[in-house]
Amino acid sequence: MPEKIYNARFELADEETVRAYQLERLRELLLHTWSTNQFYRRRFREAGVGPDEIEQLQSLEEFAACIPGVAKPDFIRDQEENPPFGLRHVHALRQERPLFVCTTSGTSGQGQEVHMQTEAEMALTGETYSYALTWAGLQPGDQMFLTLPITMLGGGVIEYHAALHFGLTVHCVGNYDAERKMALTRRFKPQVILANTSYMGRLGSMIHPDERFEGLRCLITGAEGAGIAYLERLQETWHVPVYDRYGSTQAGNDHLFVCDQGVGTVARPGMMHNVDPWVLLEVRDPETGQHVADGEEGEFVVTSLYHFDTPLIRCRIGDWGTYHAPAYCACGRPFMGIEAGSIHRRDDMRKIKGVVVWPKAVNDAVFALAEVEEYQVSLTSGNDGADVATIRVMLSERTIPPDPDAFGKGLNNMLRERIGIRFEVELFQPGELDVGDWKASRWLDNRLQSTGR
Numbered sequence: 001m002p003e004k005i006y007n008a009r010f011e012l013a014d015e016e017t018v019r020a021y022q023l024e025r026l027r028e029l030l031l032h033t034w035s036t037n038q039f040y041r042r043r044f045r046e047a048g049v050g051p052d053e054i055e056q057l058q059s060l061e062e063f064a065a066c067i068p069g070v071a072k073p074d075f076i077r078d079q080e081e082n083p084p085f086g087l088r089h090v091h092a093l094r095q096e097r098p099l100f101v102c103t104t105s106g107t108s109g110q111g112q113e114v115h116m117q118t119e120a121e122m123a124l125t126g127e128t129y130s131y132a133l134t135w136a137g138l139q140p141g142d143q144m145f146l147t148l149p150i151t152m153l154g155g156g157v158i159e160y161h162a163a164l165h166f167g168l169t170v171h172c173v174g175n176y177d178a179e180r181k182m183a184l185t186r187r188f189k190p191q192v193i194l195a196n197t198s199y200m201g202r203l204g205s206m207i208h209p210d211e212r213f214e215g216l217r218c219l220i221t222g223a224e225g226a227g228i229a230y231l232e233r234l235q236e237t238w239h240v241p242v243y244d245r246y247g248s249t250q251a252g253n254d255h256l257f258v259c260d261q262g263v264g265t266v267a268r269p270g271m272m273h274n275v276d277p278w279v280l281l282e283v284r285d286p287e288t289g290q291h292v293a294d295g296e297e298g299e300f301v302v303t304s305l306y307h308f309d310t311p312l313i314r315c316r317i318g319d320w321g322t323y324h325a326p327a328y329c330a331c332g333r334p335f336m337g338i339e340a341g342s343i344h345r346r347d348d349m350r351k352i353k354g355v356v357v358w359p360k361a362v363n364d365a366v367f368a369l370a371e372v373e374e375y376q377v378s379l380t381s382g383n384d385g386a387d388v389a390t391i392r393v394m395l396s397e398r399t400i401p402p403d404p405d406a407f408g409k410g411l412n413n414m415l416r417e418r419i420g421i422r423f424e425v426e427l428f429q430p431g432e433l434d435v436g437d438w439k440a441s442r443w444l445d446n447r448l449q450s451t452g453r
């Protein structure tokens with residue numbers, strides 16, 4: 001039985017009950033969307049779906065088979081045809097109530113999406129988050145250090161409102177530099193620090209090995225694919241458990257969270273549970289359209305079950321991960337999920353010297369070494385036009401290798417074996433490699449044929 005329960009109605013239910021509840025909410029959502037949202041209505045109509053078909057939906061598989069997917073290009077086209085918010089937001093804009101407007105970061109180079117949610121929806125975003133904060137052992141009145149700055153991005157504003165909804169005291173330290181954040185942490189002694197994963201590592205690099213943080217109970221990481229080795233390292237640095245999270249600007253929320261069982265180990269990773277009562281997550285093989293089986297990798301297709309004013313229905317997010325049925329996790333919750341440390345973006349793939357390279361594989365290989373604090377990969381073109389891959393590694397203050405040259409050679413061999421290409425290795429002393437403040441930009445592609453991504 002789960003230890004820390006936020007909502008017994010769902011967390012102690014069986015899987016069928018949760019699935020039936022999702023189907024019931026889906027029918028309501030689709031009917032409401034049909035009558036209020038021109039953007040989706042047009043898409044449903046093109047797929048031959050109307051109120052009669054919606055009423056007759058008998059299973060989640062039927063829903064997936066008849067309702068078309070939506071993705072970034074559809075949102076961009078809608079915004080361009082009906083600037084600045086698109087047809088899909090007309091219903092929310094007419095309500096004369098406050099709206100929470102977010103943009104995507106636009107890192108994929110195809111334009112920046114606009115998404116929003118209403119006040120009522122934001123309250124339910126807080127409900128979704130409340131599961132995670134409970135699983136992390138937090139209680140109303142606890143103090144959170146929110147290290148994300150408040151900007152037009154979803155990350156920051158969403159966590160701020162969700163934490164307030166749960167009842168946390170939120171310290172907005174996002175706009176200060178790392179030194180000031182650490183000084184404030186030592187002064188106010190929060191119970192939880194929430195940061196993007198690599199930024200938690202950056203803050204951690206400023207901790208003396210003997211230092212302990214009185215009152216700190218956990219860290220909440222996420223917003224970046226990071227392997228278990230990196231998360232384990234954060235736990236060792238900070239001496240508290242790490243709870244990883246995943247969400248998207250499109251969903252307007254985080255909805256995958258590690259439960260009270262934790263992130264697990266490299267040998268047996270834990271699981272991030274999807275908060276099934278509020279969000280329907282499909283994990284599909286894009287080639288066949290089939291839902292993948294337990295332990296298989298697939299693409300995320302997300303439907304929010306509570307955004308009725310600003311719906312998100314079958315959105316292909318572009319993220320991939322390893323699916324698990326609820327039984328994978330020992331906690332007994334009936335919520336399906338994704339293996340901790342398995343999430344990555346499909347468009348992250350690089351072709352270097354003709355070899356397909358996944359940044360996540362490099363990440364997992366490099367961060368498995370205690371000597372590495374942070375790293376950066378630079379791709380350039382040699383005089384002959386061939387690709388040159390250089391990895392700049394910043395050593396950790398805690399584990400300086402006695403013979404750096406030998407360490408560099410070992411790293412070079414290990415990468416050639418595991419990744420399949422040769423990297424030039426450059427070593428940096430602690431603090432000497434400039435690492436960005438927010439989402440880690442570990443890959444610099446300046447090759448002649450590069451698209452600049």
Ligand SMILES: [Zn+2]
Nearest residue numbers: 259261329331
């Ligand atoms: Zn669990």
